[in-house]
Amino acid sequence: MAAQLLAVRCQNLTKTYDAGGQKVIALNQINLDIATGELMMLVGPSGCGKTTLISVIAGILDQDSGSCELFGENLQQLSSRDKLRFRAKNIGFVFQAFNLLPALTAVENVSVPLIINGMKRQAAEQKALSLLEQVGLGDRSKSMPSQLSGGQQQRVAIARALVHSPRLIVCDEPTSALDHKTGNTVMNLLKEVALQQDRALVIVTHDARIFEFADRIAEMDDGHIVSVQAQQRNQG
Ligand SMILES: Nc1ncnc2c1ncn2[C@@H]1O[C@H](COP(=O)(O)OP(=O)(O)OP(=O)(O)O)[C@@H](O)[C@H]1O
Numbered sequence: 291m292a293a294q295l296l297a298v299r300c301q302n303l304t305k306t307y308d309a310g311g312q313k314v315i316a317l318n319q320i321n322l323d324i325a326t327g328e329l330m331m332l333v334g335p336s337g338c339g340k341t342t343l344i345s346v347i348a349g350i351l352d353q354d355s356g357s358c359e360l361f362g363e364n365l366q367q368l369s370s371r372d373k374l375r376f377r378a379k380n381i382g383f384v385f386q387a388f389n390l391l392p393a394l395t396a397v398e399n400v401s402v403p404l405i406i407n408g409m410k411r412q413a414a415e416q417k418a419l420s421l422l423e424q425v426g427l428g429d430r431s432k433s434m435p436s437q438l439s440g441g442q443q444q445r446v447a448i449a450r451a452l453v454h455s456p457r458l459i460v461c462d463e464p465t466s467a468l469d470h471k472t473g474n475t476v477m478n479l480l481k482e483v484a485l486q487q488d489r490a491l492v493i494v495t496h497d498a499r500i501f502e503f504a505d506r507i508a509e510m511d512d513g514h515i516v517s518v519q520a521q522q523r524n525q526g
Pocket residue numbers: 307308309314315316334335336337338339340341342343386
């Protein structure tokens with residue numbers, strides 16, 4: 291039997307920042323495998339390297355050393371053009387600070403990944419609207435980000451990360467601005483996607499209320515992964 295394809299394989303990842311002349315080791319020899327069909331959560335104290343790790347995994351940031359493969363592909367070996375194309379097609383990313391485009395409406399923001407992948411505007415906006423409906427924002431599609439609450443902006447960011455059905459979805463604190471009920475709606479939507487065989491989901495969180503959704507929880511501290519524990523999946 292063929293081995294199951296890994297969604298993510300990080301080997302000996304190291305990343306150091308220069309913070310005003312001071313060296314900060316954000317990632318220190320990280321090894322982590324994430325299987326397809328898996329929902330991996332990443333926890334740990336502020337500043338331990340969580341955002342750095344998922345940024346390297348998603349190809350937003352280059353590591354200093356070590357390797358990271360996504361679905362068997364080493365992004366660092368691709369030309370910058372092929373890397374952009376690979377990321378646009380295969381990765382959805384929810385930023386800690388949402389990063390919506392301020393001059394675009396909610397539905398236009400969510401359409402962006404589809405348009406980048408070549409879909410016509412009208413079809414893209416139709417699909418984007420259906421995602422907004424799934425996160426409970428069907429009636430706010432024409433609002434600008436500045437007209438939305440933090441939790442509403444966060445849900446637009448989540449819709450944008452899912453709209454092009456990427457194989458890897460990476461979320462940085464996706465429920466930080468959401469109440470319990472809305473957080474559960476979003477997690478159920480994310481879990482539905484992650485349960486698909488060829489997909490995977492990585493979620494950075496401090497929110498203990500959503501731990502039950504994880505397959506495994508990796509705990510980071512000071513640039514290291516200190517434990518990886520399997521969770522009992524809640525089939526709810
Ligand atoms: N651009 C940067 N320049 C310099 N240092 C940075 C930069 N980005 C992050 N760091 C440092 O790297 C370390 C890891 O940061 P990172 O953002 O990955 O932490 P985190 O676990 O996501 O924290 P939080 O839970 O607060 O979001 C921290 O010490 C941080 O100050």
